[in-house]
Amino acid sequence: MMTAEHQRLAVNAKKPIPLAQWGPYLSERQWGTVREDYSTNGDAWHYFPFEHAHCRSFLWGEDGLAGISDYFGNICFAIALWNGKDEILKERLFGLGNPQGNHGEDVKELYYYLDNIPTHYYMEYLYKYPQQAFPYQELRDQNRAKSKDEPEFEILDTDVFKQNEYFDVKVTYAKQSAEDIFIKIDITNRFSKAADITLLPTVWFYNRWQRGNFKQKPVITALDKTSVKLTHERMEDYFFYFQPADKTLFTENETNTEIVMNKPNESIYTKDAFNTAIIKGENLNALTRKKSGTKFSPVYKMNVAGGATTTVYCRLSNKQTDKPFPQNFKDVFALRKGEADDFYAAILPKGINDDKANIQRQALAGTLWSKQYYHFDVEEWLTQSDGITPVSQSKLTGRNNDWKHLKNQDIILMPDKWEYPWYAAWDLAFQCIPMAVVDPTFAKHQLLLVMREWYMKPDGQLPSYEWNFSDVNPPVQAWAAMKIYNIEKKQKGKGDVDFLKKVFHKLLINFTWWINRKDVNGNNIFEGGFLGLDNIGVFNRSFHFPGEIQLEQADGTSWMGTYALDMMDIAIEIAIHDRSFEDTATKFFEHFVLIAESLNEHGLWNEEDRFFYDVLCVTGAEPVPLRIQSVVGISPLYAVSTISKDKLDKLPDFKKRITWFEDFRKKNNKFWPNEERSEDEEILLSLVPKDRLIDLLQRLLDENGFLSKGGIRALSKYHEQNPYSVMLENNTYSIRYDPGDSTSDMFGGNSNWRGPVWMPINFIIIRSIMKYGVFYGDSLQVEYPTGSGNKLNLQQVAKELSKRVVSIFERDGDNGRRLFGDYNWFYNQPGNEHLINYFEYFHGDTGRGLGASHQTGWTALVAELISEYDDRDGGVRLADEVVMSEASLGYIGDN
Incomplete structure (x- = not known):
């Protein structure tokens, strides 16, 4: 339906700057x-x-x-x-x-x-x-x-x-x-x-x-x-x-x-x-x-x-x-x-109830309200005075001094226009998903913007966030690009391949930066550091300890496996239209295999616990697995993809090369990642072998562990009764289940990954489980919840997880919405019942909203969960539902 707003968007898309x-x-x-x-x-x-x-x-x-x-x-x-x-x-x-x-x-x-x-x-x-x-x-x-x-x-x-x-x-x-x-x-x-x-x-x-x-x-x-x-x-x-x-x-x-x-x-x-x-x-x-x-x-x-x-x-x-x-x-x-x-x-989907429709609309409206003019020239900021304080040597050698190339003056989606009135690389990628529902032109523009030469560092690093551009966020841009591409393609019948090419060229540089800078030993085990998860580790993972101490990260390695698989997916999609990309699809497939081998064979998998852990490596000592049951160990689930027979048949060189690579590795007793073929010859690729997938899901779906009433906790409730400690350099570092506001000062103490429910991680987990479920069908069923005796296939599990997350926002009879907690007395008053905030994260036990109270950025992903997994007719909607005009890209230059 070409509404008046769609007509205006069609005009906007043809402008050099696709904005009002x-x-x-x-x-x-x-x-x-x-x-x-x-x-x-x-x-x-x-x-x-x-x-x-x-x-x-x-x-x-x-x-x-x-x-x-x-x-x-x-x-x-x-x-x-x-x-x-x-x-x-x-x-x-x-x-x-x-x-x-x-x-x-x-x-x-x-x-x-x-x-x-x-x-x-x-x-x-x-x-x-x-x-x-x-x-x-x-x-x-x-x-x-x-x-x-x-x-x-x-x-x-x-x-x-x-x-x-x-x-x-x-x-x-x-x-x-x-x-x-x-x-x-x-x-x-x-x-x-x-x-x-x-x-x-x-x-x-x-x-x-x-x-x-x-x-x-x-x-x-x-x-x-x-x-x-x-x-x-x-x-x-x-x-x-x-x-x-x-x-x-x-x-x-x-x-x-x-x-x-x-x-x-x-x-x-x-x-x-x-x-x-x-x-x-x-x-x-x-x-x-x-x-x-x-x-x-x-x-x-x-x-x-x-x-x-x-x-x-x-x-x-x-x-x-x-x-x-x-x-x-x-x-x-x-x-x-x-x-x-x-x-x-x-x-928006038809047939959902008024409350869910309101949740979706306010989530998307909040995403649109989160556009902000952002102006920052780091070189000018470092070298000039504000008229109050003279330029000092400490400033010239201080925060962000190695980002002098960064010259930003654009309209950018903010995570939150009060608490976070500055962009963050991985937040922005997630924010572009709900934005693509209403305006894929702008979503594509935003994803590309952070990769432009006045954002990306010459060595390929993407700017993390204003307080420290050099911190490292998870590399989710390729994943987001494919999601945006499919949102548009499923409605228009044709995807924007030129957009994928632009993304791919830029991310080649960024992927190389990761390989060269975050894989210190060249063994495909990555040490990303911060990775956006603030205090999820027992200590600050960005801190470099003196001496020969390294932290090999299960999630850093998993993110890179996911990155390689997403880049392969992009290359395959482009190669269907431009065969010159076939070689790069093969290249990223091989990267994925090598990373999968490192993740599964080089100490990050703990056979005793049947779980993935970060590993602390100290020269002259045995590696120490940090036995913390957090989403760090769940992150290998993110890397899952399927390749249809139709696509393989269209790419004979890619098919030939990966077949040879498989034969070579198996003949030489080398590791081969989880690869299964369905009856119609569709290939499933994932970081996690099927037996380990089942073990991870058993923990993930345990209500005494990761599974809360509102979705997946960032840290298992197991650690409520079983805190974990490690001694390093004569200091003891500890972690325990912390379901609400952070009790740690790490990263300012203003966010917590030690127990609450976070929307972006839940969204990726749900999408990944759904991919497994579509492939396996009823041939793979697990207990949901663990210990209940109730068996579901993985599509049904994904749907049930989605319901839990959405339930945080829904009105529950006369009690109000769980996200408002003790303040429902106010939101139950006449005239306030329809008001919703999209908090940064949610209490791991009660679902009460915490952190930035208006962060509609990645929390607006709830709108997509409602669209995809709602119970309107008992089915699951995998299509990314949107009607939109043709799109072209643009950006705001200097003014």
């Missing part, structure tokens, strides 16, 4: 980031704290509440609020920096991504604002006082929402055209009594002129009582229209040097001037008389009756008009909402 010019590209936190850190000690949280955010201009971007910007972040719009009691305007979301919380950084606000579509012609955002003074200090004090063994103190633990004494502030964007945006701000008093609130819809310029590279400073100029003109040398003229206001204010988006540097301001027109004018009345008349600046807002003082809603409309447009709000202008909101409904009706 305007979208939710404004960050939700710019302070406390590495980009804004010019300190000598690399302490980003203290160098640019929340307390400076309202009065200190940023260098590398902007942030705001429920905001939008153009795709270069030049013009920004967001709302500011005041309840008459706070000491600062509510201009941005508040949260704790890493040193302030008992479990690391965490946003302490209630906000929700209700709706969005790929071209952002329709968007909804809900923010809940207390009528009492916002409990900034209580949140700081309570979290500071709590130990690692206690849960975080959240805003719903305070009293500010207990009596419904708050406002629902809903911001809706509806585009008239690509550069003409209507804005609706609904303020609903959820309390029984009338309450005062001040609203400031604010438009401003990203302060790029402080770098001195503008010919002319941009300016916002008053036209009349209800409109201003925005003039910027890198944009066409824009106009901001608003309904009659109590007053209008102008200032400059420039640092209050008196507060930040103890240096007198050159003028009263600083970034925080609205704050002091509204709250303290300082310079209010001067700001009212001012008729130009780089930051502007109309001011609406309201008294909203209990239960009532007051609405304010604005418009941001490239069109100048005398009638910005014509008689029927409100119709655009209904029209765009209808188009959004049509779009999701076309791409």
Whole structure:
């Protein structure tokens, strides 16, 4: 079905940049980031704290509440609020920096991504604002006082929402055209009594002129009582229209040097001037008389009756008009909402219940809201001052100093726009899967973007994440590329082979980097280090111990086996269309065989425990298996693929070479990986022999081990009663089952892989088990759960695992959703039942959401699980369901 949104996507796909010019590209936190850190000690949280955010201009971007910007972040719009009691305007979301919380950084606000579509012609955002003074200090004090063994103190633990004494502030964007945006701000008093609130819809310029590279400073100029003109040398003229206001204010988006540097301001027109004018009345008349600046807002003082809603409309447009709000202008909101409904009706599965449909739609909407303008030039950041702190030698030789080539200025999917307002290589790969459901053009663009020359290091390493680009994430890009390719192919009937070729060429370089840098002994056993799993090891796996000590990683080796198999799959798919790729398919097949041999034969498999472990190798001593039952030992399941007879027949050279390779190795008594053939001559390839597969599944499906009510735990519950310890260099390192927030300070203590349920790992496990199940059918059945006596084939197991994961999000009668835990009293209230957050990870026993509360990035994979394994007709949907237009690739270059 070619809906209105699909038609717009078809147009977008043909642009050099496959993006809408305007979208939710404004960050939700710019302070406390590495980009804004010019300190000598690399302490980003203290160098640019929340307390400076309202009065200190940023260098590398902007942030705001429920905001939008153009795709270069030049013009920004967001709302500011005041309840008459706070000491600062509510201009941005508040949260704790890493040193302030008992479990690391965490946003302490209630906000929700209700709706969005790929071209952002329709968007909804809900923010809940207390009528009492916002409990900034209580949140700081309570979290500071709590130990690692206690849960975080959240805003719903305070009293500010207990009596419904708050406002629902809903911001809706509806585009008239690509550069003409209507804005609706609904303020609903959820309390029984009338309450005062001040609203400031604010438009401003990203302060790029402080770098001195503008010919002319941009300016916002008053036209009349209800409109201003925005003039910027890198944009066409824009106009901001608003309904009659109590007053209008102008200032400059420039640092209050008196507060930040103890240096007198050159003028009263600083970034925080609205704050002091509204709250303290300082310079209010001067700001009212001012008729130009780089930051502007109309001011609406309201008294909203209990239960009532007051609405304010604005418009941001490239069109100048005398009638910005014509008689029927409100119709655009209904029209765009209808188009959004049509779009999701076309791409989401039919027949699921309303609750699951809502889970899917909010997950996908949140993914779209997670697009962010990201600007970072590492060389400039290292070598130039921010005007506050001089360049120091420690900075020049400090964090990311070997990434001077990295020059990023793009719209990128963020894992979370508050807690993680920077991309991460493996997060992004997972995020591209749900993105491909709504916009495969952008999904392909994003996956390729991180491989471009201004991202990928010259030696082939992909940037990990902003705090340490040199950390190593699992190499999931090839897997994601095939998933995106198939999502598009199964709907259009034709895949984008050119996309696969581009991915393949780039990943050849990255694969070589892994082989050369992470296989120290050249034996196909890999030492990836961090691998994105934070504290899953008994010690920090990125740490290099002194002396001759090496950690051979079961998951690093498994990821590389998976990588080789995925590259083989890509090469085979391309070779069907371009025979010149046949040789590379053979090459990666051979890589896979050699890695499988190392994984199974060189000490990573523990025959006594029938499980894979990391192995600690100390010169002059016997290797020590680290007998930790974690997803590290489950990771060999990820590497599974099937090759159809049809494809083999089309690639005779590949078939001939792998047959010879098999004969050679078997004749010489060399290891051969799990390879089975079905009746129709389909070949199954996997890292794990069938007998070991059954043993791993027995542990995986044990409710006293890995299997929880909400999916697969990252660490087996076995370690609750059986902690594991190892002594190294006279230090004892220990690990035990830890189902909730991290009780370890490792990696800042803000995430935990020692027991909770993580969506990306569950998604890969479920997909892998399903692949095994499709091949084996009823010929392979296992107990589910282990010890129950209930036998299921692996397709059924995958489906049941998916149900468990989805159940975390579903409403369960009157009890609410398990992900909200003790806060269901709030989400069971009328009007809140439909609200969902997509947490970073989930408690291993209860399913309660933990970590970044709005991380719709990889957690949005739940939408795919619902599509693929729902019980609508008792079947399993392996097809990646999406209807989409033809796609072409593009990127944002320098501006």
